Amino acid sequence: MTEATASLRAEVLGGFRRRRIFALSVPALLALYMAYVFVAFDVAGLAERARLDNARILISDFWSYKTHVSRDNRSGAVVVAIEGEAKGTYAPGSEPEWVRIAGDAATVDLGEGHVVVMDAAGLRFEVPGYGLIEARREGGGITLNLPSAEVPAWISASDTRVNITTEAGRASLTRNRAEVFRYQAGWELFFFSLDSPFHGRSLGELAALAVTGERIDPARANIAYMVSEFWTNRMWRHGDVVWAIFETMLMGFLGTMGAAIIALPLGFLAAANMNPVGPLRFALRRVFDFVRGVDGLIWTIILSRAFGPGPMTGAFAILITDAGSFGKTFSEALENLDEKQVEGVRSTGANTLLRARFGVIPQVTPVLLSQVLYYLESNTRSATVIGAIVGGGIGLLLTQAITTQKDWEEVAYYIILIVLMVMVMDTISGWLRRRLIRGG
């Protein structure tokens, strides 16, 4: 008796020990793998490669914009431009009130006592709590006069260039050019660009203009004019962006639905209970496997060689990849069918087509539709990436904006639109799925 208990005890404890070893070995293996990846991905070197100043630029650009005030030191001309772009240049005489231009000298008030004066002599920057910084163009170079003996960290100076960075703004002087950058919150010119008659008006003024105001352009109503000014805004290109979003959704829709239409008959032919010809079934299944195995990336490359860039190419890339997945899942759904309903229809003397129509279709429709709608939502997201490869839709605009590495406010705008688009598709497909499956 005691011997039996002892052996049982030993067995149980042995079991515990084995389990404990197993339970500990999984995390240990994971840790080992992570250590390997840490070395393989050179995570330690990441700290050196990481550009935190880039992160700072990016974050400040997301919610603010900068205005360049630049003086050409050879001609004496002063230009005020938002983001330094030609499209955002203020017409002479209409500069914002914080820039005063008198002859060839410009006074820029950066706020909180920071004032910069640019003229033929050079640049003078009044910094509260520090004093007047004077940078003069002399001979072939730049001379710097500071109130303190040593140069603070926020001023970088050489013989040919001076850079001053304060929290209110930035200024720089070279022999040929003096520039001041002022940062302000918001996305400037988001609604109307500078050349538009609606620029700089308050919401109330705009509403009044839209409803009752006198026609600015006699040919059309103010509200139509406003919409067209917004739509054709040259800085933000809302019209193009909306088109791009639409193109992306179109790619996802055409690709998913086209794949479903092609896969439906093929799914019937590949299901064991629908098609008695074994070799055909086998061949079809291998075709599905092949199409799925050749990744969407490869299909995209092959198709964009044939059709060129654009939304149709993207739609076909999605179509081909998903036709394989749909064919596989459709045939599996058909094989899991309840035969009783089909037999019931057969007992009324129905032929094959009628049996399929009344015995099979009503059973599988909810399963297939929910699958299709699920893919529709996920393909809207894939269409963004595929658009970046084939050159169409919002994916293209996004990669272009990111590769220029300066229009981060546009990147933020596109990201918000993409997320909204995906969420809208998610909601619509979820709603449809519930209606179709429950409502029948």
Next chain:
Amino acid sequence: MADLLLTNGRAMREAYLADVRRKRMYGGILLVLFIALMASGFRLAEDRNAGGFLVGIGQILDFPAEVVAEGWAKRAEIPGLLVSFFPSLIETINIAAVSTIFGALAAIVLALLSTRGLARWPRLIPVFRRLMDAMRAVPEIVIALILIFILGGGPVPAMIAIAIHTAGALGKLFSEVAENADLKPVEGLQSVGATWLQRMWIGVVPQVAPNWLSYGLLRFEINIRASAILGFVGSGGIGHDLKLAMQWGQGKYDQVVAIFALLFITIVIVDQISGRARTRLVKGAS
């Protein structure tokens, strides 16, 4: 009496037939609408495409033929190329594996925090759900490209981007599984004074682990494809090598053949293994 029954029956029949007619009409209208939508959508997409459909369909085999022809001409070099691209392939698989592991770990936490009956802070369930929605909604490419700007090239940006998306996607699936978990062990553990962490670790995780693992494996398959694509658009792994070879164009098509082959074989093998493992996990455990 019989008369009444007959008229009643006739009315019923009429009503039924009218119902069927109406249903058919709705179905027909929907079908016509759908076909019109598809046709006009396709026309629009073709209009905005650089090349037309009819021209393109004739050229569809040109590029594969070119690639295969060049690959065949240089077939002696292909085995060597397969070996030389193997490290990149490993990097792509590593990106997928690490991002699946990190994403799944985050998904476990998010799922448990957003499941009714299990959540640590039931009032915060909607917050965690919306967080997962947001993580799923941002396409990987957006996060990857921004991180490349900050962190520089290499595999890490792609890894983080895929991990974030994985956390959102798996979190939702994990939470659906956990909703169906039996709450009795949790209550039992609570009655003996177990903390939330202990209740989850001992009471819930063993119940749901097979299904979670199966979803995780499925995600790993998806992530291999995603990591190849991100390599092509951004940086890191075999996708990047493919982009370089494609940019070079003719003369490097033997490399393209090698990369296509490696990708195809990897995806098929991983699909097969994970498919088997998933069937065993889900069916064998129950």
